[in-house]
Amino acid sequence: MYNKQTARILIVDDEPVNLKLLNKMLSAQGYGDLVLVQDSRLVVDVYLQQRTDLILLDINMPHLDGFAVMEQLKLLNDPLLPPVVILTAQHSQDFLLRALNCGARDFITKPFDRNELLARVRNMLDAQLAHRMVYEQKDVLDEMVRARTDELRRTRLQVVQRLGRAAEYRDNETGNHILRMSHISALLAKSVGWNEPDCELMLHASPMHDIGKIGIPDHILLKPGSFEPEEWEIMKTHALIGANILEGDDSDLMRCAREIALSHHEKWDGSGYPYGLSGEAIPLAGRIAALADVFDALTSERPYKKAWTIEAAVDLIKKNSGSHFDPALVAAFLQQLPEILKIRERFSEPECG
Numbered sequence: 001m002y003n004k005q006t007a008r009i010l011i012v013d014d015e016p017v018n019l020k021l022l023n024k025m026l027s028a029q030g031y032g033d034l035v036l037v038q039d040s041r042l043v044v045d046v047y048l049q050q051r052t053d054l055i056l057l058d059i060n061m062p063h064l065d066g067f068a069v070m071e072q073l074k075l076l077n078d079p080l081l082p083p084v085v086i087l088t089a090q091h092s093q094d095f096l097l098r099a100l101n102c103g104a105r106d107f108i109t110k111p112f113d114r115n116e117l118l119a120r121v122r123n124m125l126d127a128q129l130a131h132r133m134v135y136e137q138k139d140v141l142d143e144m145v146r147a148r149t150d151e152l153r154r155t156r157l158q159v160v161q162r163l164g165r166a167a168e169y170r171d172n173e174t175g176n177h178i179l180r181m182s183h184i185s186a187l188l189a190k191s192v193g194w195n196e197p198d199c200e201l202m203l204h205a206s207p208m209h210d211i212g213k214i215g216i217p218d219h220i221l222l223k224p225g226s227f228e229p230e231e232w233e234i235m236k237t238h239a240l241i242g243a244n245i246l247e248g249d250d251s252d253l254m255r256c257a258r259e260i261a262l263s264h265h266e267k268w269d270g271s272g273y274p275y276g277l278s279g280e281a282i283p284l285a286g287r288i289a290a291l292a293d294v295f296d297a298l299t300s301e302r303p304y305k306k307a308w309t310i311e312a313a314v315d316l317i318k319k320n321s322g323s324h325f326d327p328a329l330v331a332a333f334l335q336q337l338p339e340i341l342k343i344r345e346r347f348s349e350p351e352c353g
Contacts, residue, residue, distance in 0.1 A: 004029065004030040004031050004032060005030065005031075005032040005033070006032070006033060007031060007033060007053045007054070007125050008033040008035065008050065008051065008052050008053050008054075009026065009031060009033065009034050009035070009052070009053065009054045009055075009056065009121070009125075010035045010037065010043070010046065010047060010052045010054070010055045010056070010082075011023070011034060011035065011036050011037065011055075011056045012037045012038075012040055012043055012055065012056065012057045012058055012061075012066075012069065013038065013056075013058040013061070013087060014038055014039075014040065014058060014061040014062060015058070016038060018058070018087070018110075019036045019038060021112065022034075022036075022056065022112070022117075023036060025112070025114055025117060025118070026117075026118075026121065029118055031121075035052070039063065040058075040061045040062075040063055040064040040065070040066075040068075040069050041063050041064055043055075043057075043064075043069050043072070043073070044069075044072050044073065044076070047073065047076075048076075051080070051082075052082050053082050053125055053128050053129075054082050054083060054085065054121065054124050054125055054128060055073075055082055055083070055084045055085070056085050056087055056108070056121075057069060057070070057084050057085070057086055057087060057104075058086075058087045058088070059086055059087070059088045059090065059095075059099065060088070060089075060090075066086060066088075066099070067098070067099070067102050070084060070102045070103045070104065071102070073103070074103060079135060080131070080132055080135055082128055083105035083106070083124045083127060083128055084103060084104045084105060085104065085105060085106045085107060085108055085120060085121070085124055086099045086104045086106070086107040086108070087107075087108055087110060087112075088107060088108075088109060088110065089109065089110040091109065105124060105127075106120050106123075106124060108120055156204060156253070157203070157204050160204055160205070160207050160208055160253075160257070163207070163208055163211060164178045164182075164207030164208050164209070164210070164211060166211075166214065167208075167210045167211045167212070167213040167214050176347045176348070176349050177296055177297070177300055178207045179347040180296045180300075180343055180344055180347045181206060181207070181209070181289070181292045181293050181296045182202075182203050182204075182206040182207045182292075183203065183343045183346075183347065184292035184295065184296065184340050184343055185202050185203070185206040185288050185289050185292040186199045186200070186202045186203040186206075187336055187339055187340065187343065188288045188291065188292060188329060188332055188333060188336065189202045189285075189288055191332040191335065191336050192284075192288075192328070192329065192332050201252055201253060201256050202256065202285060202288065202289075204253055204256075204257075205253055205254075205256035205257035205259075205260055205285070206257075206260055206285075206288075206289045206292070208242070208246065208257040208260070208261060209242070209257075209260045209261055209264050209289050209293060210238065210242065210261070210293075211242045211245055211246065211257075211261060212237070212238035212239055212240065212241030212242025212243070212244075212245065212261060213238045213241075213242075214241070214245070215237070215238065215241035215245075216234065216235060216237070216238050216241070217234070220234055220235055221235070236265070236273045236274060237274070239261060239262055239263075239264075239265050239273060239274045240262070240274050242258075242261030242262065243258050243261050243262035245261075246258035246261055256285055259283045259285050259286060260283075260285050260286050260289045262274070262286070263277065263282050263283045263285070263286025263287075263290075264286045264287075264289040264290045264293060265290065266278075266282040266286060266287075266290070267282075267290075267323065267324045267325075268282070268287070268322060268323060268324060268325055268326050268327070269322070269323045269324070271323075271324075272324075282326075284326075287325070287326045287329055288329060290324075290325065291317070291325050291326070291329050291330070291333055294317070294324075294325075295313055295314075295317060295333070295340070296344070298312075298313040298316065299313045299344070300349070301349075310341065314334070314337065317330055317333065318330065318334075
């Protein structure tokens with residue numbers, strides 16, 4: 001039940017005698033926050049100054065009648081708009097129906113009956129208290145859901161990064177390659193017009209691009225020299241293996257990850273694998289991941305090679321624009337190169353001790 005001392009009741013009537021009567025009746029029952037308004041044009045301003053729990057509103061008033069006041073209150077779009085109880089000497093059904101259709105929750109007829117007035121005020125305040133509690137609980141639940149969603153998003157990113165790192169470690173790659181490659185992929189996606197949710201999807205999905213390496217035998221995956229033709233054919237199957245690992249889940253994340261795993265070794269001129277796709281037939285996510293992956297791999301040191309200089313890697317990417325890489329993405333890459341280098345610095349490899 002509402003605390004009578006703190007429940008704020010706004011009373012609107014152009015007749016001073018009615019205001020005094022209502023003030024006396026309600027004050028005698030312990031209601032301690034009564035706001036009396038004689039000029040209906042002031043109602044919205046008074047209401048906006050402090051939240052009101054109940055409005056007792058006369059209908060027949062100069063300047064703005066009660067119907068006009070209710071319309072003004074509706075336009076505020078306040079989710080906690082208090083109940084309006086009409087004060088009226090009218091008894092016709094049409095009149096009362098119009099008031100209810102305009103938003104009134106109840107009505108009190110003049111001359112006021114004390115017991116009826118107090119009962120209706122009490123019931124409306126209790127209903128408003130319940131409404132407010134539900135609304136505030138909804139805010140709490142919404143915040144809990146947002147916090148939980150953020151936690152799940154962070155956990156999901158960590159899981160997919162570690163899943164990607166598991167494949168990279170088998171290939172003597174380093175964990176930070178996954179971080180750099182995924183952030184560069186998200187940056188390139190943003191630079192070609194992807195919206196924020198899709199860029200975040202790219203950030204989460206691209207770490208799994210080489211997950212299929214888990215299925216490649218060690219004697220091939222870890223071979224220090226060049227592959228024999230039959231070994232290379234086996235090595236190329238990691239794209240299909242990765243797609244098979246990631247299929248069967250209809251979430252946006254897994255669909256995007258599967259698409260990248262399957263297509264990031266395709267080339268713009270059709271000379272890639274596994275399907276020899278060319279041009280825009282290659283999914284854009286795969287084209288983006290391919291460019292990010294190659295650049296970071298070239299500029300990173302591995303047990304079997306030294307790191308290329310930035311200049312040499314950029315030169316190779318320029319030379320392979322239109323053959324290996326999508327020319328439009330190469331242009332975006334060159335434009336974003338300063339930011340890409342910041343990503344490399346941010347996720348640089350730790351110094352060996």
